[in-house]
Amino acid sequence: MASMPYVLSQRELLQSKHALLRSTATEKAYRAYFASVAQYLALSESVPPRIALGDGDAGSAITLRLHESVLSKRKYLIGFVEDAWFAGTFPSYDAIASIVQNDSYYIPPLVLVPRRQMRFCTEMFRSILEHELVHVNQAIRGTLPFREPQAELDAAISTFFGVVRSEFDANLLQLARWPKFFPHERVPSLEFWCVLRGLAEALESAVTGAFCSAKMLTSLLSALRDAFDDGLAKCKVHGSLVNFFKRGLPHFVSTAVSNRIESQPALVKNASIEAAQQWLRSCSAKI
Numbered sequence: 001m002a003s004m005p006y007v008l009s010q011r012e013l014l015q016s017k018h019a020l021l022r023s024t025a026t027e028k029a030y031r032a033y034f035a036s037v038a039q040y041l042a043l044s045e046s047v048p049p050r051i052a053l054g055d056g057d058a059g060s061a062i063t064l065r066l067h068e069s070v071l072s073k074r075k076y077l078i079g080f081v082e083d084a085w086f087a088g089t090f091p092s093y094d095a096i097a098s099i100v101q102n103d104s105y106y107i108p109p110l111v112l113v114p115r116r117q118m119r120f121c122t123e124m125f126r127s128i129l130e131h132e133l134v135h136v137n138q139a140i141r142g143t144l145p146f147r148e149p150q151a152e153l154d155a156a157i158s159t160f161f162g163v164v165r166s167e168f169d170a171n172l173l174q175l176a177r178w179p180k181f182f183p184h185e186r187v188p189s190l191e192f193w194c195v196l197r198g199l200a201e202a203l204e205s206a207v208t209g210a211f212c213s214a215k216m217l218t219s220l221l222s223a224l225r226d227a228f229d230d231g232l233a234k235c236k237v238h239g240s241l242v243n244f245f246k247r248g249l250p251h252f253v254s255t256a257v258s259n260r261i262e263s264q265p266a267l268v269k270n271a272s273i274e275a276a277q278q279w280l281r282s283c284s285a286k287i
């Protein structure tokens with residue numbers, strides 16, 4: 001028997017309305033973005049663009065197209081890349097927002113999509129595309145944190161929660177528009193799911209050194225509990241839920257470490273992964 005579709009509560013609808021306001025680029029920022037897209041498209045007529053994100057990676061030929069977002073009704077740049085390159089570069093993704101900061105050339109924020117998805121055939125894929133477009137909007141608005149190691153602990157904590165919030169909003173907006181993809185029968189609430197997705201993403205980045213050095217990582221993980229309330233304040237999640245995630249932090253860190261090692265076994269020797277494991281051992285020693 002097919003499961004009943006999920007219906008959002010008034011509170012969840014209001015939360016998603018606020019998430020949309022937070023994640024929508026201002027008119028001025030959008031105009032500047034669109035001007036840079038027009039320039040990039042004009043340039044790509046004479047010099048066919050390639051995109052390379054990794055060191056020494058030859059990159060992938062890219063076909064550019066404008067696409068109107070269902071949520072914001074504005075047009076954004078989409079780049080279709082070779083299937084094999086996409087699968088090798090982003091193994092667990094269907095589509096990904098690409099915000100490249102590079103001094104030698106400029107590429108406007110865009111969503112990269114493997115060519116096999118060129119026709120956006122399934123509703124599930126269209127919902128994923130909108131999720132990624134939320135991140136593009138956050139980048140245009142200037143609220144998408146750059147995952148760069150920070151020298152100061154406070155800056156690393158702030159970047160960590162910036163990632164949690166950006167994922168919370170993107171998941172909430174995706175599922176508020178397509179509630180049928182919310183796995184409500186096995187998850188306590190939509191809010192729970194969106195915090196979980198945000199926390200998992202931020203922790204998987206943290207344990208591989210995205211926010212600070214391996215040396216600082218144990219301090220970052222130890223400081224997270226006290227920073228949770230402020231970090232999630234803008235998302236207005238229930239206090240009881242915040243406490244649940246604070247208490248369960250070692251479990252979520254452990255899951256993040258396992259997930260990263262499972263997808264990239266070589267990470268087992270990574271200094272940040274080792275620091276996270278050391279932090280986990282210190283938590284269990286305290287019990």
Ligand SMILES: [Zn+2]
Nearest residue numbers: 131135167170
């Ligand atoms: Zn996301």
